[in-house]
Amino acid sequence: MSEGRFGEYGGQYIPETLMNEVQALERAYMHYKNDPEFTAELNTLFKDYAGRPSMLYFAEKMTHDLGGAKIYLKREDLNHTGSHKINNVLGQVLLAKKMGKTRVIAETGAGQHGVATATAAALLGLECEIFMGKEDTERQSLNVYRMALLGAKVNAVTSGTMTLKDAVNETMREWTRRVSDTHYVLGSVMGPHPFPMIVRDFQSIIGREARQQILEREKKLPAAVIACVGGGSNAMGMFYPFIEDKGVKLIGCEAAGKGVDTPHHAATLTKGKRGIFHGMKSYFCQDENGQIAPVYSISAGLDYPGIGPEHAHLHEIKRAEYVPINDEEAVCAFEYLAKTEGIICAIESAHAIAQLQKIAKNFAKDENIIVSLSGRGDKDVAAIARYRGVKVHE
Amino acid sequence: MSRIENAFKNGKAFIVFLTGGDPSLEKSEEFILEAEKAGADLIEIGVPFSDPIAEGEVIQAANIRALTNGTTMHDLFELAWKVRQKSEIPLVFLTYLNPVHHYGYGKFFAKCNEVGVDGIIIPDLPFEEQRELKTEAEHYGVNLISLIAPTSKERIEKIAKEGKGFLYIVSSMGVTGVRSEIDTDISAIVNAAKAVSKTPCAVGFGINTPEQAAKFAAIADGVIVGSAIVRIIAEHGENASKHIYEYVKQMKEAITR
Numbered sequence: 001m002s003e004g005r006f007g008e009y010g011g012q013y014i015p016e017t018l019m020n021e022v023q024a025l026e027r028a029y030m031h032y033k034n035d036p037e038f039t040a041e042l043n044t045l046f047k048d049y050a051g052r053p054s055m056l057y058f059a060e061k062m063t064h065d066l067g068g069a070k071i072y073l074k075r076e077d078l079n080h081t082g083s084h085k086i087n088n089v090l091g092q093v094l095l096a097k098k099m100g101k102t103r104v105i106a107e108t109g110a111g112q113h114g115v116a117t118a119t120a121a122a123l124l125g126l127e128c129e130i131f132m133g134k135e136d137t138e139r140q141s142l143n144v145y146r147m148a149l150l151g152a153k154v155n156a157v158t159s160g161t162m163t164l165k166d167a168v169n170e171t172m173r174e175w176t177r178r179v180s181d182t183h184y185v186l187g188s189v190m191g192p193h194p195f196p197m198i199v200r201d202f203q204s205i206i207g208r209e210a211r212q213q214i215l216e217r218e219k220k221l222p223a224a225v226i227a228c229v230g231g232g233s234n235a236m237g238m239f240y241p242f243i244e245d246k247g248v249k250l251i252g253c254e255a256a257g258k259g260v261d262t263p264h265h266a267a268t269l270t271k272g273k274r275g276i277f278h279g280m281k282s283y284f285c286q287d288e289n290g291q292i293a294p295v296y297s298i299s300a301g302l303d304y305p306g307i308g309p310e311h312a313h314l315h316e317i318k319r320a321e322y323v324p325i326n327d328e329e330a331v332c333a334f335e336y337l338a339k340t341e342g343i344i345c346a347i348e349s350a351h352a353i354a355q356l357q358k359i360a361k362n363f364a365k366d367e368n369i370i371v372s373l374s375g376r377g378d379k380d381v382a383a384i385a386r387y388r389g390v391k392v393h394e
Numbered sequence: 395m396s397r398i399e400n401a402f403k404n405g406k407a408f409i410v411f412l413t414g415g416d417p418s419l420e421k422s423e424e425f426i427l428e429a430e431k432a433g434a435d436l437i438e439i440g441v442p443f444s445d446p447i448a449e450g451e452v453i454q455a456a457n458i459r460a461l462t463n464g465t466t467m468h469d470l471f472e473l474a475w476k477v478r479q480k481s482e483i484p485l486v487f488l489t490y491l492n493p494v495h496h497y498g499y500g501k502f503f504a505k506c507n508e509v510g511v512d513g514i515i516i517p518d519l520p521f522e523e524q525r526e527l528k529t530e531a532e533h534y535g536v537n538l539i540s541l542i543a544p545t546s547k548e549r550i551e552k553i554a555k556e557g558k559g560f561l562y563i564v565s566s567m568g569v570t571g572v573r574s575e576i577d578t579d580i581s582a583i584v585n586a587a588k589a590v591s592k593t594p595c596a597v598g599f600g601i602n603t604p605e606q607a608a609k610f611a612a613i614a615d616g617v618i619v620g621s622a623i624v625r626i627i628a629e630h631g632e633n634a635s636k637h638i639y640e641y642v643k644q645m646k647e648a649i650t651r
Contacts, residue, residue: 169445276492
């Protein structure tokens with residue numbers, strides 16, 4: 001990587017007001033990532049607070065049922081706050097504190113990243129403000145209250161499509177208003193350099209643990225790893241330690257919403273074009289005039305019109321494969337995992353399970369596949385009930 | 395002498411921003427010519443974008459109005475061309491990078507050259523990333539106008555040295571929008587820029603009163619007013635011409651005194 005690029009993707013396409021700040025962030029990160037005290041502190045938080053390492057669970061019933069490779073689930077859903085988001089957030093909030101910041105701000109889609117940021121801010125004693133699309137605050141009202149319980153102020157964003165993209169816009173605007181005491185805890189492997197690198201590094205613990213765990217259990221590397229992709233942080237965290245293992249297929253699952261042949265999807269690599277937005281050169285869903293397109297997914301966490309620049313690069317060099325999974329497939333996978341393994345996963349993660357259901361049988365019985373189960377599904381139960389037309393009282 | 399240089403040759407320049415296509419292309423043309431008549435020295439035409447991350451609520455709303463009207467880059471080139479048939483006022487596009495990237499850099503600057511757009515301001519293209527399209531801009535003689543922010547500090551020197559057209563001095567932290575108070579030390583920024591560059595400095599972001607305009611014109615070579623104009627357009631719609639005329643005239647007088 002050079003100058004914050006992955007091939008041609010990445011860069012720092014942001015207002016001048018933020019340039020000194022992102023450069024200072026890069027310097028601070030390059031210093032602290034090699035600082036034994038910082039890494040020891042972070043590892044302690046991972047172990048004692050977040051509950052790491054997360055389990056690598058052999059899904060025996062699903063393995064038999066799907067009739068192919070042995071299926072392993074990397075249980076990020078069992079982390080404190082219920083998703084992989086805590087990995088990045090503990091790293092960034094600790095870094096922000098070392099940089100002398102007293103306040104953090106963050107965008108959130110489903111609310112997982114917002115809850116995680118509010119949690120880390122409460123723990124480490126920083127003021128916290130979260131920006132969330134108004135539509136998402138309605139879809140995920142419990143997470144809004146969770147953030148408030150954790151002491152964060154939640155701002156409902158009413159601009160644009162009122163979803164994740166607009167939450168990012170508003171958080172960037174807020175950062176330009178108040179940069180000296182505030183760190184922007186970006187939630188995914190996106191935005192201007194150094195965020196895609198920093199978030200990937202903090203999330204890479206997923207893949208590092210999984211790689212070690214599978215080698216201990218199976219004495220061999222997986223044939224494939226599968227993860228869902230919105231901005232792409234859990235996928236990047238899972239993929240990164242396997243990139244040099246050329247025999248390991250890397251499969252990212254994008255949200256196809258109501259279908260990639262309709263306008264209602266968020267399948268960036270499948271349907272988007274190259275562009276420059278939110279600080280990075282990457283792929284974006286956009287119209288014939290270069291306006292960012294409204295996107296849709298049942299999953300608020302994948303409802304984003306772009307993708308991290310390193311994914312764009314892995315896609316271009318064909319090291320990773322990205323496939324679309326629609327709402328119906330994801331909901332069926334959500335129900336399937338619950339009934340088969342007794343695990344209610346996040347609707348985001350269910351996109352990865354849906355792809356697993358499609359391809360597991362194509363692998364030999366002595367091969368294994370790891371699926372990143374990025375989050376737990378408590379937050380989605382009401383939405384799934386609505387999708388199925390079942391009335392529940394929340 | 396280029397049209398942009400002309401804008402700064404007779405005293406302080408008053409720069410007017412409006413969003414192209416708000417409320418319509420015909421009205422944008424009329425408003426531009428009216429502003430010129432009232433004393434505007436340079437016009438920034440905002441290219442509407444779905445996600446203008448450097449804009450406050452007033453200009454965000456104008457972007458939505460223009461996009462709802464179906465305004466495209468093609469329409470804005472046509473608007474610029476129409477103005478150019480009647481006027482020599484310098485025209486600068488303010489646009490986010492993605493619509494330009496999508497249009498194609500070479501094609502975009504060739505078109506600017508053809509219709510008489512003199513410069514371009516891209517809020518999400520900082521100095522380090524200008525190589526993205528610098529070659530094409532220079533090839534077609536279009537000034538790539540750089541921004542300097544209150545946080546730029548030691549970056550001012552390198553930005554100012556390479557400055558083309560004019561230097562856009564961002565007066566305040568945050569996004570565009572009218573402000574009652576601006577407490578940045580603008581003269582320190584302007585002095586730092588002037589020490590290494592002859593490129594004129596114009597101050598923008600937040601300016602809306604004649605007092606503010608006079609204050610910053612005394613320090614810099616010009617002032618830029620956007621949200622205050624766009625607010626007039628939001629309020630008076632198709633009938634905004636005479637209000638724009640009165641406002642621009644008053645502001646221009648304030649900086650010429």
